[in-house]
Each structure stands twice: as structure tokens, then as C-alpha cells.
Amino acid sequence: MKVLAAILGVWMVSLGVQAGPNINVGVVYDYLDGSKSSYLKRIFNGGTSTAFVKVEILEIVYDASGVPREIPVQSQADASARDGLMASPARLIVPANGMQGTRLLYMGERASERYFRVRYIPVVPEKEDAFALSEEEREEYQKTLQAGVSVLAGYGTVFFVRPKDTRYDTRINDGATRYELRNNGNSVIVVDEFKNCVAGKPTDCHPTTKNHVLPGRAFTFDKQTGRHYTFKLVEGDTQKNQEVKG
Structure with a gap:
């Protein structure tokens, strides 16, 4: 069978009775219709503390033999020059037992289908993570996690961008x-x-x-x-x- 091998990454980091964030990204395959340019993805947090989630995107490309590889999506300062998928926002603060959404935006040509790996990664906020937290808030969050054993689990999904003129045969x-x-x-x-x-x-x-x-x-x-x-x-x-x- 020659099919898309979607290697759905799941990774965990133990920080220290279990507490902390517990995110759920819903379905692991998402599809952007040819007539649309954006897609709302909801992230749920069923844990006991706030989840700080980074969204990372890689493009999946195939060589002549059909072997896939993942490459970074190039970001451009000029929005009109962007070519690929981007997340807005790319940093999410999801409250305990709450939900937040990020909009996946596609910019570029739609002559052929394209494929992307979207990773949702819970993190302990640092200064460079752009979560707009004060030093005191970051330290308080870390103390909350360190009070018990906290497992941060991230997930990878696959995002399909259909051609503008989609044709099934x-x-x-x-x-x-x-x-x-x-x-x-x-x-x-x-x-x-x-x-x-x-x-x-x-x-x-x-x-x-x-x-x-x-x-x-x-x-x-x-x-x-x-x-x-x-x-x-x-x-x-x-x-x-x-x-x-x-």
C-alpha cells in the first residue's frame, strides 16, 4: 500500500501526585478545502493548571521515490511574499479546563496539494517565548508545577492544503x-x-x-x-x- 505515512509525534517531559496541563488537540488530520484560506484549530486543556503552548509548523515534501521529509516553513517579513502555512497566534495560553483556538492561515499558490506537520508543544514559559508574562508570573507557574509530578505532552498533527481547483478521480x-x-x-x-x-x-x-x-x-x-x-x-x-x- 502506498499511502501517506503520518508519523504523529507524541512527546513527554516529566518535571517532578500528577498535576499540570493536559492538552488535547482533537483530530490529528485536518483538511483545508480549496475554496478556503484559513482553518480554526481548537486546543483543549483538561489539566489542573494553565497550559502555555507553542505552535510549530513544518512542510512535508516528497522526493521522486515518494520518501517524505520535513522542512521548516520560511517566514517572510512581507506578508504578500509568504508561501506556506502559518499559525495566528503561534503562542497560546489555555486555562485549566478551558479552550483556546489558533487560526491556521495558508498563503501562496494553490496549483497543487501541499502537506504540513503542525506541532502543539506545551512549555514552561521562558523570557524568549513571547507569552507576555512577568518574571514573577513565570516563577510562580514553575513553583506550581514543581509542587508535584507534572507531565507535559505535546502532539503532532498533519494538515492537508487542497488545490484551489480540487478534482477527484x-x-x-x-x-x-x-x-x-x-x-x-x-x-x-x-x-x-x-x-x-x-x-x-x-x-x-x-x-x-x-x-x-x-x-x-x-x-x-x-x-x-x-x-x-x-x-x-x-x-x-x-x-x-x-x-x-x-
């Missing part, structure tokens, strides 16, 4: 022993809730998977006798239930 080849779903469009499609089960036994299945199929790539699997395959084919806002028998 999914081709299916349901062969005798092999199934192929090829994306001939110009935007990512999703093979969601893919289940591979014993026929007649809907609870006897392999783990359910979610698969992103980039333009020009295919999702394939070998059909095995006595097995039943089901999934949702997601093309933008459209979903189609698919069923394949081995």
Missing part, C-alpha cells in the same frame, strides 16, 4: 485476487475504517485502519478467500461505503 480495479484503488485526482482521498474480517464473523477482524492515498498513488490489497473487506471511501465531503468479498 478515483479508479477501482476489483480483480480476482487483488483489489486496487487508484487516486487519479489532484487531492488526497481517504480509505477510512478499513476492516478485514472473516466472512460471516464481523467481530473477527484485523485492526481497523485509516489510510490516506495521495494523488497518483494507490491503495491495494490481496483478496483472500473467506474474508470480507469494508471501508469508507472519502473524497472531500463525500463518503461512499465500499464492500469487497474475497
Whole structure:
């Protein structure tokens, strides 16, 4: 299967009974439609203290062999010259049991689809972090965390920026022993809730998977006798239930 391998980073730092912030970024895949230029992402904090969150963005690019790498998004002083995704604000102060939002803004050409890694990283504020805290407020926050064991967990998500003229063209080849779903469009499609089960036994299945199929790539699997395959084919806002028998 040639699909987008989204390596969703989760990292933790132990500072010292468990207390502190506990953020939740919701879904880990977000999609910006071709007709839109901004997307509101909400960050929740279910912890016992305020969360100070930095938002970092990297672009995911693929070489000729389809191997991804992540590169920094270049920031430009001139807004009209910016090309890529940016977060506004890029520093969030999320109260305990509260929520804050950051708006992800895309600026640049939309001729082809682009992909970004967005990282939400809780931090202990320092002078250079631009959280607009006084020295006394920073010290008080650190003392609060140090009163117990505090674990700061950050998350990485994947952000898809669809082309301005989005076009879906999914081709299916349901062969005798092999199934192929090829994306001939110009935007990512999703093979969601893919289940591979014993026929007649809907609870006897392999783990359910979610698969992103980039333009020009295919999702394939070998059909095995006595097995039943089901999934949702997601093309933008459209979903189609698919069923394949081995």
C-alpha cells in the first residue's frame, strides 16, 4: 500500500501526585478545502493548571521515490511574499479546563496539494517565548508545577492544503485476487475504517485502519478467500461505503 505515512509525534517531559496541563488537540488530520484560506484549530486543556503552548509548523515534501521529509516553513517579513502555512497566534495560553483556538492561515499558490506537520508543544514559559508574562508570573507557574509530578505532552498533527481547483478521480480495479484503488485526482482521498474480517464473523477482524492515498498513488490489497473487506471511501465531503468479498 502506498499511502501517506503520518508519523504523529507524541512527546513527554516529566518535571517532578500528577498535576499540570493536559492538552488535547482533537483530530490529528485536518483538511483545508480549496475554496478556503484559513482553518480554526481548537486546543483543549483538561489539566489542573494553565497550559502555555507553542505552535510549530513544518512542510512535508516528497522526493521522486515518494520518501517524505520535513522542512521548516520560511517566514517572510512581507506578508504578500509568504508561501506556506502559518499559525495566528503561534503562542497560546489555555486555562485549566478551558479552550483556546489558533487560526491556521495558508498563503501562496494553490496549483497543487501541499502537506504540513503542525506541532502543539506545551512549555514552561521562558523570557524568549513571547507569552507576555512577568518574571514573577513565570516563577510562580514553575513553583506550581514543581509542587508535584507534572507531565507535559505535546502532539503532532498533519494538515492537508487542497488545490484551489480540487478534482477527484478515483479508479477501482476489483480483480480476482487483488483489489486496487487508484487516486487519479489532484487531492488526497481517504480509505477510512478499513476492516478485514472473516466472512460471516464481523467481530473477527484485523485492526481497523485509516489510510490516506495521495494523488497518483494507490491503495491495494490481496483478496483472500473467506474474508470480507469494508471501508469508507472519502473524497472531500463525500463518503461512499465500499464492500469487497474475497
